[in-house]
Amino acid sequence: MDVRRAQEIASSPVMANVTYNGQRIYIEHVDQQKGVATIHPLDNPSQKQSVPVASLEEHS
Known part of the structure; x- marks a missing residue:
């Protein structure tokens, strides 16, 4: 995952x-x-x- 996407996820109200x-x-903070x-x-x-952040994976 890239840093920008991790930040988007951390800021989003959607899990x-x-x-x-x-x-x-x-993701608590980026x-x-x-x-x-x-x-956590x-x-x-x-x-x-x-x-x-590169070690995180997003699944759809």
Whole structure:
């Protein structure tokens, strides 16, 4: 995924189907300069982590 699309998803009120390492996640924040996103698994909001935006996959 590219940084621009990750930012669009993070800003959207509509929940997108995005995964990180096969796990469905929620994008909390995107740092466009660093190319990283703060995410958490949908089933565990307390498990926040920063990951490269390129490692996120959007599914339709």
